[in-house]
Amino acid sequence: MYDKNVPYNDLPDLPPRGIDLSNIYKPLIASSRSLAQFNGAIKNLPNPHLFIDTIHLQEAKGSSEIENIVTTNERLYEQIVADKKYQNNSEKEVINYKKALFHGLAALEKRPFLHTNLYVEIMQIIKENTSGIRNTPGTILAGSDGKPVYTPPTGEQVIREKLAQLDEFINTNEEHDPLIKLAMIHYQFEAIHPFTDGNGRTGRIIMLLYLKMSGLLELPALYLSEYIISHKNEYYRKLNAVTAGNDWEAWIIYVLEMVDHAAIKGINRLDSITQIMEDTAKDIKNELPKIYSKELVEVLFYLPYTKRQALVDADLGTAKTVGNYLKELENKGFLISKKVGKEVLYLNHRLMAVLN
Ligand SMILES: Nc1ncnc2c1ncn2[C@@H]1O[C@H](COP(=O)(O)OP(=O)(O)O)[C@@H](O)[C@H]1O
Numbered sequence: 291m292y293d294k295n296v297p298y299n300d301l302p303d304l305p306p307r308g309i310d311l312s313n314i315y316k317p318l319i320a321s322s323r324s325l326a327q328f329n330g331a332i333k334n335l336p337n338p339h340l341f342i343d344t345i346h347l348q349e350a351k352g353s354s355e356i357e358n359i360v361t362t363n364e365r366l367y368e369q370i371v372a373d374k375k376y377q378n379n380s381e382k383e384v385i386n387y388k389k390a391l392f393h394g395l396a397a398l399e400k401r402p403f404l405h406t407n408l409y410v411e412i413m414q415i416i417k418e419n420t421s422g423i424r425n426t427p428g429t430i431l432a433g434s435d436g437k438p439v440y441t442p443p444t445g446e447q448v449i450r451e452k453l454a455q456l457d458e459f460i461n462t463n464e465e466h467d468p469l470i471k472l473a474m475i476h477y478q479f480e481a482i483h484p485f486t487d488g489n490g491r492t493g494r495i496i497m498l499l500y501l502k503m504s505g506l507l508e509l510p511a512l513y514l515s516e517y518i519i520s521h522k523n524e525y526y527r528k529l530n531a532v533t534a535g536n537d538w539e540a541w542i543i544y545v546l547e548m549v550d551h552a553a554i555k556g557i558n559r560l561d562s563i564t565q566i567m568e569d570t571a572k573d574i575k576n577e578l579p580k581i582y583s584k585e586l587v588e589v590l591f592y593l594p595y596t597k598r599q600a601l602v603d604a605d606l607g608t609a610k611t612v613g614n615y616l617k618e619l620e621n622k623g624f625l626i627s628k629k630v631g632k633e634v635l636y637l638n639h640r641l642m643a644v645l646n
């Protein structure tokens with residue numbers, strides 16, 4: 291019998307048996323369509339890689355926020371563009387999160403396979419430490435009232451066996467649709483809770499990696515955590531209802547709705563960014579024809595902040611020339627300058643407005 295106060299070493303392996311999935315087909319079809327449309331929208335972008343950092347950073351920020359690691363878009367992007375060292379730990383963990391996601395994506399490029407060692411590497415990059423699988427007892431998940439909600443399996447060997455079984459399910463099981471598997475994988479990873487900390491974030495990176503690996507998304511630039519932030523209690527409640535009541539259906543529907551919302555919002559956000567980029571290009575061409583170039587506009591939209599060196603790196607001119615470009619762009623209201631440490635950063639406020 292399951293007892294929330296006792297390590298759940300009897301956590302069943304995937305796939306779950308004897309579950310009722312009669313209500314998932316509608317949301318499954320809806321989310322599959324939205325996701326396919328989003329995938330198409332990304333592939334049709336003239337330069338998909340242009341927005342990828344920005345979108346991944348949104349997910350990194352959101353996923354960290356679920357774990358109460360909170361920063362603002364301004365602080366985060368400023369930190370990325372400026373040379374200045376971290377002022378506080380939140381931005382550092384968010385930037386680490388993005389690095390961990392890229393590490394995972396690079397690993398998949400080499401070998402399309404999700405496995406325990408990769409999860410450990412991801413967690414270590416996020417946490418910037420060298421810890422591994424939990425090997426001491428005492429990890430208990432508590433609710434907002436501080437009372438125990440769930441006690442994950444204990445014992446490194448037990449945890450490793452459960453992860454190995456999860457790996458096998460991820461990489462070989464073809465019984466279920468990938469989006470249903472996505473929900474099963476996320477639950478299972480969180481229920482195993484292999485680390486002392488970083489399980490939520492690593493588990494959400496695994497979702498993006500799985501979407502990439504299963505071929506559903508070429509560039510997994512999906513802001514899934516936005517949905518979780520606005521449906522956070524449900525997230526915890528439904529994860530727990532699988533453990534306590536075998537309620538897989540409600541959990542799977544939650545994940546499908548998360549994918550659907552993220553894909554639809556993603557399409558709209560891509561549209562907005564593409565639109566303001568076109569408008570900005572047109573306006574710069576009109577108002578500053580001498581400095582306009584397609585490459586210049588791309589630099590301004592790579593991240594919401596830019597600086598002189600970024601323009602130099604893009605071969606737009608010498609430091610002096612591009613410094614004048616930035617000043618003229620500011621005079622015409624395209625950019626707003628801000629001094630950070632010894633540097634001057636330039637905010638593309640139109641782009642930032644879409645992100646905020
Ligand atoms: N009842 C539960 N059963 C399984 N997993 C849960 C439950 N409640 C919360 N979780 C998962 O645990 C995560 C938090 O674990 P934690 O190791 O602190 O992650 P992070 O360091 O990324 O903060 C949540 O984001 C959620 O995914």
Ligand SMILES: [Mg+2]
Binds near residue numbers: 357487488
């Ligand atoms: Mg935590």
